Amino acid sequence: MSETLAFTRTPSVAETPTHYCPGCQHGVAHRMVAEYLDAENLAEKTIMVTSIGCSVFLYNYLRFDSVEAPHGRAPATATGVKRVSPDKVVFTYQGDGDLASIGMAEIMHAANRGERITVVFVNNTVYGMTGGQMAPTTLVGQKTTTSPAGRCASTEGAPFRMAEIVAGLGGVAFSARVALNNVKHLAQARKAIRRAFEVQLAGQGMGFVELLATCPTNWKMTPVQANEHIEAAIIPTFPLGVFKDIAKNAGAC
Amino acid sequence: MYADVIIAGFGGQGVVLAGTLLAYAAMEHGLNVTFMPVYGPEMRGGTANCTVVLSDEEIGSPIIRRPQNVVALNRPSLEKFQLQLADGGTVVVNSSLADPALADSARIKVVGVPCNDIAEKVGNARMVNMVAMGAFVKATGALPLERLKQALSHVVPAHYGHLIPKNAEALQAGYDAA
Amino acid sequence: MSADGRIFVKGNEAVSMGAIDAGLKGYFGYPITPQNEIPEYMSLHLPKAGGAFVQAESEMAAINMVLGAAATGARAMTSSSSPGVSLMQESFSYMATSETPCVVVNMMRGGPGLGDINTSQGDYYQATRGGGHGDYRTPVLAPSTCQEAYDLTREAFDIAFRFRTPVMILGDAILGQMKEPITRGVPRPADPAESADWGLSGAKGREQRIFRSLFLAEGVLTAVNQRLRAKFEAMASLARCETFMTEDAELVVVSFGSIARIVKSSIRKLRARGLKVGLLRPITLFPFPAEAVAAVARQGKRLLTIEHNMGQMVDDVRLAVCGIADSAFHGTLSGTIPTPDEYEAAIEAALTGGSK
Structure with a gap:
């Protein structure tokens, strides 16, 4: 009986073991972005803007030209890249603390200006790298190391639904929320990532995709439990869907 | 050759344009020149002044504490800046708004010119600044009047371009009155 | 034009x-x-x-x-x-x-x-x-x-x-x-060509570049x-400075930027009165032109640093002449616009009143 190759590494994913915890879905998100760019032969014209958080070493795992932005500023840095290199494919990869807390101003304004960039936003409802503190997307009632009694909406606010917020801004051509917790959702995620780049390539505006992803370590769950947690607890707060997709022939000024 | 002047008035009297005109004319005359605006936080209605330094040598300070000359377009400006004026210096006083008798004529040379009245006679009450600058070059000999007239087209904003002949008239009228 | x-x-x-x-x-x-x-x-x-x-x-x-x-x-x-x-x-x-x-x-x-x-x-x-x-x-x-x-x-x-x-x-x-x-x-x-070796342009035919x-x-x-x-x-x-009337000066003022040109006016006035003063104006602040400042000190000239602050560059001047000389200091505080008169008086005082 001969062996069948079930999985091949897409060329833009480096042959480097990641530092991510077991069950973390950053690796899945990385690979889906790389697979799209490789499939479309865009890797050689891609410039990636990395951020601060667990994915800070993204440039070690994806073999694109890269610039590391200070915490929260990736959409501004990507703006600088794209404005002087409009022929390049530019994307940011940001977590929830980076994008929705310290970087709220930058994402809002880059989206509102309609920067022709793609934003890959990984939402796992917690600060991962620093050890599980409350994030802007932490669920109401979710216990973290800085919300030990659970997030209290009346003093700490409700989680930011970024895909919906961003969809409401004029410069955004595509905004969607998908999840990485099961095969069906992965197929949706693949499609959303594609659209988030297509609108950039068409010069239509910003493409924004929010990926609901696991953090088993800080959620204190097994990987399987974490996948179930996305379905049972996170999706009810963060509904999946496409919140904006302008017609393919629509343009901006 | 060296000359300096502080031009002062209410915001809206055209102090900055007057200083810019003098400075531009000085550049056209082949001189070194600095123009330094001083302004309050208000955009309009506050006090305004600017300092212009002209020299055929390298200019050091663009800020002058004891000027050789002052152009005072209103009474507060006269009261404030005549105290700073160097001994023997010249003050051009807009006598329409400030009594030249308020100036210390024992210490400084006082040239009173009714700038508002002359400007109105020329036909545009807003050209008080031009009348004063005409008077200034007559009183001090800092630059030929023609240089100022030639510089008008470079410093008057394009949308007021049609007023350049009137501005030239106002310069001449101030010159004649000093 | x-x-x-x-x-x-x-x-x-x-x-x-x-x-x-x-x-x-x-x-x-x-x-x-x-x-x-x-x-x-x-x-x-x-x-x-x-x-x-x-x-x-x-x-x-x-x-x-x-x-x-x-x-x-x-x-x-x-x-x-x-x-x-x-x-x-x-x-x-x-x-x-x-x-x-x-x-x-x-x-x-x-x-x-x-x-x-x-x-x-x-x-x-x-x-x-x-x-x-x-x-x-x-x-x-x-x-x-x-x-x-x-x-x-x-x-x-x-x-x-x-x-x-x-x-x-x-x-x-x-x-x-x-x-x-x-x-x-x-x-x-x-x-x-100035960025061909390092600029991000997409990793085409080469390894990725990372900032x-x-x-x-x-x-x-x-x-x-x-x-x-x-x-x-x-x-x-890169260190660079301008010197002005320093050759025969007994006292050299160290000052930079706009303040240096105000000082220049003060120096002209003092020169007209026969006082031997000059100016050294750092054009690069980092690197600080320490060698040029030290050379002035080695000639036995006294130093006065004038700044529009409480005394910051004077630290670099003192480091430059450490072990050779010292620098006096005159500072105008933020909130006050300096004038040639103020500096004329300060320079004259430093010249006639000793080095500190």
Whole structure:
């Protein structure tokens, strides 16, 4: 009986073991972005803007030209890249603390200006790298190391639904929320990532995709439990869907 | 050759344009020149002044504490800046708004010119600044009047371009009155 | 334009023209007085010259747009004034470390805090000591006239790319707001070769390139710092100053920027009265022209440092002459506009009253 190759590494994913915890879905998100760019032969014209958080070493795992932005500023840095290199494919990869807390101003304004960039936003409802503190997307009632009694909406606010917020801004051509917790959702995620780049390539505006992803370590769950947690607890707060997709022939000024 | 002047008035009297005109004319005359605006936080209605330094040598300070000359377009400006004026210096006083008798004529040379009245006679009450600058070059000999007239087209904003002949008239009228 | 080809511009405009003539491809800025003529000029003229202008949502966004543009190898810049420059410091540190060339203009205003919108030299320490966190330096150029603002801004881009470093133009409200005639040079596009070896363009037919400042693996940060230190030391070759009437001077004033030209007027007045005083004006603040200052001290001349602050550059003067001499100090505080009269009195007092 001969062996069948079930999985091949897409060329833009480096042959480097990641530092991510077991069950973390950053690796899945990385690979889906790389697979799209490789499939479309865009890797050689891609410039990636990395951020601060667990994915800070993204440039070690994806073999694109890269610039590391200070915490929260990736959409501004990507703006600088794209404005002087409009022929390049530019994307940011940001977590929830980076994008929705310290970087709220930058994402809002880059989206509102309609920067022709793609934003890959990984939402796992917690600060991962620093050890599980409350994030802007932490669920109401979710216990973290800085919300030990659970997030209290009346003093700490409700989680930011970024895909919906961003969809409401004029410069955004595509905004969607998908999840990485099961095969069906992965197929949706693949499609959303594609659209988030297509609108950039068409010069239509910003493409924004929010990926609901696991953090088993800080959620204190097994990987399987974490996948179930996305379905049972996170999706009810963060509904999946496409919140904006302008017609393919629509343009901006 | 060296000359300096502080031009002062209410915001809206055209102090900055007057200083810019003098400075531009000085550049056209082949001189070194600095123009330094001083302004309050208000955009309009506050006090305004600017300092212009002209020299055929390298200019050091663009800020002058004891000027050789002052152009005072209103009474507060006269009261404030005549105290700073160097001994023997010249003050051009807009006598329409400030009594030249308020100036210390024992210490400084006082040239009173009714700038508002002359400007109105020329036909545009807003050209008080031009009348004063005409008077200034007559009183001090800092630059030929023609240089100022030639510089008008470079410093008057394009949308007021049609007023350049009137501005030239106002310069001449101030010159004649000093 | 005058018959001799001079144009009459504000210092802020001269800076803008210098940058565009140096091949600027991206300007990113946020409004703050007294430097608003720079973004205003850029918004009108940079797109015509083939560059990109973006009014950023904050100073933090502005400097990080510069980071992105500069990482592609484009000539990029921002400008601000004191409080806004404070907000940019984190990224200066990142860019010095990731060796990203850019030009940053600081038209200083009164401080500390929100201060006022008038002139000051309160940011000398911040500019010359790196300003952000960590152990780094960036070249700092201090123009004194509108012509020099134009010339040094052009040159700043060459220095930035030669050393792959942020370079600061340190001016103040006087320089930004005053108008003088300048002679504008011939625009020259940037040479694409200057960034061919490192600019981000997509990893086509080569390994990926990474602009980073995080180095967790053992020994790597030390190696980075060794390389940076060697570079900071090599920058010493940039040191430059102007001397004025120092040859026979008994006392030499050390002063920079707009304040130095006010001092120049004071010196002329004192010379007219027969007093032997001169001026040494550092044009580069980092590297500080320590050798030139020490040479003056070795000739037995006394030193007086004059600044528009409580005494910052005077530390560099004293370090330069350490063991040879000392420097007296006269400072004007932020909130007060200095005049030639004030400095005339201070210089005369230092000359006649001993060295300290």
